[in-house]
């Protein structure tokens with residue numbers, strides 16, 4: 517059974533990579549155009565571009581607050597992921613080059629690229645230990661990887677369809 521064994525996280529000033537800055541440019545244009553995915557509350561309706569290295573959703577309409585997931589180094593195979601919340605204004609600042617970095621809590625294990633704006637958010641890969649007992653109700657690492665692959669595959673199909681429509 518996988519049991520929680522949380523390792524220390526370190527708060528880092530993380531410079532936003534160019535691919536992500538460009539992507540937020542698309543998101544901000546979508547917000548200004550009032551694209552439907554930017555107006556409805558969701559975890560993952562916001563998907564732009566062809567590379568699918570990031571997605572997000574409006575999590576609080578009143579506060580104009582969004583949550584995003586980014587897969588660093590432009591690789592869908594990368595197990596790294598950054599998760600963070602941004603207000604609409606912050607997205608605009610990133611798109612316009614005024615906001616260039618975020619403060620994220622980074623997993624410190626083995627060059628892991630899991631980072632989050634919440635110190636309490638666990639790293640799936642390093643904050644759990646196996647106590648050797650079976651646990652049919654918990655995801656194995658393989659199941660988690662497969663579910664992630666399936667989700668990314670859906671994203672690819674969705675993006676391909678959007679490209680056909682527009």
Ligand SMILES: [Zn+2]
Pocket residue numbers: 623624625628629630639640641642643
């Ligand atoms: Zn980690």
